[in-house]
Amino acid sequence: MTNPTLWRQEVTKLEAYVPGKSIEEVKKQYGLSEITRLASNENPYGPSPKAIAAMNAAAADSHLYPEPTSAELRSKLGELYGVDPSQILVSNGADNVLMLIGQAYVNPGDEVVYCVPTFSVYRTSTVVMGGVPVEIPLTADYKFNLEAMLAAVTDKTKLLYVCNPNNPTGTIVESAELEAFLKKVPPHVVVVLDEAYGEFIDVEGYKTGAEYVREGYPVISVHTFSKLYGLAALRVGYAIATPEVLAPVLAVREPFPVSRMANSAALASLDDVEYRDFILSTNREGLRYLGNELGRMGVGVTPSYSNFLFADLHRDAAPVVEALLRAGYIVRPCKAWGYPEHIRITVGSPEQNRGFVAALERILGA
Ligand SMILES: Cc1ncc(COP(=O)(O)O)c(C=O)c1O
Known part of the structure; x- marks a missing residue:
C-alpha cells in the first residue's frame, strides 16, 4: 500500500510518465506478430x-x-x-x-x-x-x-x-x-x-x-x-x-x-556521417510523402521540422488509434495534450510509411 502522507509534498503533485504503447504490449493484446511503432519518435533504422x-x-x-x-x-x-x-x-x-x-x-x-x-x-x-x-x-x-x-x-x-x-x-x-x-x-x-x-x-x-x-x-x-x-x-x-x-x-x-x-x-x-546523412534524407522524404498522403485524405498536417507529424483527423482520434493498433500500427494519441482529434505519427522507413498510409486510408474510408 502506498502512503502519500510519507511522500515529499511536491511528489504528490506528479504522476508517473505515460510512455507510448510498447511493441510487446500490443503484440500480446491484439495477437499480432508484426508491429510497426510510429509512436515514440524513434529512428526506424536503428543504430549505425x-x-x-x-x-x-x-x-x-x-x-x-x-x-x-x-x-x-x-x-x-x-x-x-x-x-x-x-x-x-x-x-x-x-x-x-x-x-x-x-x-x-x-x-x-x-x-x-x-x-x-x-x-x-x-x-x-x-x-x-x-x-x-x-x-x-x-x-x-x-x-x-x-x-x-x-x-x-x-x-x-x-x-x-x-x-x-x-x-x-x-x-x-x-x-x-x-x-x-x-x-x-x-x-x-x-x-x-x-x-x-x-x-x-x-x-x-x-x-x-x-x-x-x-x-x-x-x-x-x-x-x-x-x-x-x-x-x-x-x-x-x-x-x-x-x-x-x-x-x-x-x-x-x-x-x-x-x-x-x-x-x-x-x-x-x-x-558515421554517411549513415547520419542517410537518416536525414530518408526522414525528409518520409515527411514529404506522409504530408502529401495525409493531405490527400483530408487530414490536417502541421508543417514539421522534426521526425514526426502532428496530424488533425478532424474527428475523435481514439477509435482510429484503436483500429490502427489492430492493423499493427502504433501512433501517439494527443488527447493527454488536450488534442483529442490529433495523433502524432513518427516518420518510418518508406515501407512502414506506405503500410501506415494504406491502413489509415482503409480505416478512414470505412
Ligand atoms: C523534446 C524532447 N526532449 C527530450 C527528450 C528525451 O530524450 P532522451 O531519450 O535523450 O531522454 C525527448 C524524448 O522524446 C523529447 O521529445
Whole structure:
C-alpha cells in the first residue's frame, strides 16, 4: 500500500510518465506478430552498424566503471559545435539532463515558463523541486509563443524552456524571433533550448543553440542521441552552455551516468556521417510523402521540422488509434495534450510509411 502522507509534498503533485504503447504490449493484446511503432519518435533504422560494433567491443569491459565525464565524447562534440569540451555535460539521456537542470536551478517558489502542449519533463523537473510551472498556450499555428513567455517573466522567474522543434507539434520558432527573444531575457533568467530534434531542422542558415552559447547568451542547449542517432535504449543526452551556466548542473550530475557501451556507441555514431546523412534524407522524404498522403485524405498536417507529424483527423482520434493498433500500427494519441482529434505519427522507413498510409486510408474510408 502506498502512503502519500510519507511522500515529499511536491511528489504528490506528479504522476508517473505515460510512455507510448510498447511493441510487446500490443503484440500480446491484439495477437499480432508484426508491429510497426510510429509512436515514440524513434529512428526506424536503428543504430549505425558502426555503433553496434563499438558497443559489442565495449561490452567486455563492463566490469570497469566508465570514464566519468565522457571526456572523449565531449571532445568530439566540442569539435562538432565549436565549443570547448568544458562547456559540455554528457548524461543519461536528455530526460536526465532536464531533471538535472531543475535540480540545479529551481528553488521552491521559482517560476518556470514554457508553452503547452510540449514535452512533459519540463513540468516534472520544475514541480519536483517545488517550482511553479507557468504554462502558456502555443500560438494558433502551434508554435512557442515567445512574446507571451517574455510577458510572463516576473522577479520569480528562473527558467524559460523553448522546445525547438516542439514535441508534439514539430514546429520551430524563426531564428530571428528566437534571437530577438534571447536579447530581451533579463539577467536573472536562464533559457533552456531543448533541441532533441534539432538536427532534423532543414532550414538554410537556421541558428542552433550552440551558436547562441558561443555568443555568450545564458542558454542551455539540450541534445540527445536517441532520435537522429537511434540510440534511445542506451540513454545518452548532453547539454551545451557557458561555464558559468553549466557549473551548477555539473554539480548535481551523478558520478557515472553514461555506460561504457553507450559512450562507445555515441562516439562511433558521430563518426558515421554517411549513415547520419542517410537518416536525414530518408526522414525528409518520409515527411514529404506522409504530408502529401495525409493531405490527400483530408487530414490536417502541421508543417514539421522534426521526425514526426502532428496530424488533425478532424474527428475523435481514439477509435482510429484503436483500429490502427489492430492493423499493427502504433501512433501517439494527443488527447493527454488536450488534442483529442490529433495523433502524432513518427516518420518510418518508406515501407512502414506506405503500410501506415494504406491502413489509415482503409480505416478512414470505412
Ligand atoms: C523534446 C524532447 N526532449 C527530450 C527528450 C528525451 O530524450 P532522451 O531519450 O535523450 O531522454 C525527448 C524524448 O522524446 C523529447 O521529445
